[in-house]
Amino acid sequence: MITIYSREGCAYCHQTEQYITKMGGTYRVIDTTNDSVLGNEVAKAALSVNVPVVTIANSPAEFNQDNFYVGWNINKLKKFLGV
Numbered sequence: 001m002i003t004i005y006s007r008e009g010c011a012y013c014h015q016t017e018q019y020i021t022k023m024g025g026t027y028r029v030i031d032t033t034n035d036s037v038l039g040n041e042v043a044k045a046a047l048s049v050n051v052p053v054v055t056i057a058n059s060p061a062e063f064n065q066d067n068f069y070v071g072w073n074i075n076k077l078k079k080f081l082g083v
Contacts, residue, residue, distance in 0.1 A: 002027040002080050005042045005053040005060075012072045013052040019074075025081045046070050056080050 002020060006013035006029050013029070020027045032039035032051070043049045045060035048070045054077065055068035069076045 001056070003055050003057075004029045005038075005051060005055070006031050006033075007039075007051050008033045010051050015072060016052050016054055016077065019077060020081065023081050023083060054080070 002025060004013055004016055004027055008031065017027065017029065030038070032042060042053050042060045045063040046053045046068060050070050052072075053068060053070050054073075055063060057063050057067045
């Protein structure tokens with residue numbers, strides 16, 4: 001399953017959700033707006049403070065170059081969706 005780490009007001013987060021839905025995929029959203037500990041953990045693992053962080057890993061500790069990306073990346077998203 002795809003996980004989207006998000007924050008309030010994130011347009012690319014919403015765009016990612018819409019695309020996954022359109023393609024028939026499943027996802028979960030984890031909002032880090034009010035969770036600074038998790039937000040810092042995700043930022044450290046992703047080497048970026050930007051969102052969305054989109055992943056197929058089970059947790060930020062498992063991030064590697066093949067299982068997450070930051071921002072809007074249609075090619076990686078398609079890969080995660082298997083299309």
